[in-house]
Amino acid sequence: MTTAGxxxxxxxxEAWxxxxxxxxxxxxxxxxxxxTSPDSEPRVGPAAIVAGWLDDLDEPGTWSFEWKILHEVGDFVVVQGRTEYPAERDYLNLWIIRxxxxxxxxxxxxxxxxxPHEG
Incomplete structure (x- = not known):
């Protein structure tokens, strides 16, 4: 059974x-x-979130993402991920979601x- 997180x-x-x-x-x-970082100004509401996303989008096929849920209790979810951009860079990711x-x-x-880029 899958969790809400x-x-x-x-x-x-899928949206990405x-x-x-x-x-x-x-x-x-x-x-x-x-x-977009713990100390950034938040985008508030779907319209602002969508606008910010589309201003800084990743083109399909230019990245891959692996992830796992580290912790999920009630409405609180922690996701660990790794984003690989084969042409240029890689990132380790940590997401906090309510x-x-x-x-x-x-x-x-x-x-x-x-x-460090491994590609």
């Missing part, structure tokens, strides 16, 4: 692969806060650490 993360990766504004916006509640009862995120904060 697994379902949300899978949907996030498509860059479809509807898929991106559907991940978040109306008052969701998306932080989910609403309907499975959408109310808050998403990401950390990403550059690592």
């Amino acid at each position: 697994e379902n949300w993360t899978k949907a996030y990766v 692969e498509s860059n479809d504004p509807e898929h991106i916006g559907a991940l978040f509640t109306d008052d969701a806060r998306y932080l 989910l609403a009862p309907d499975g959408r995120a109310t808050e998403f904060t990401e950390w990403y650490m550059s690592r």
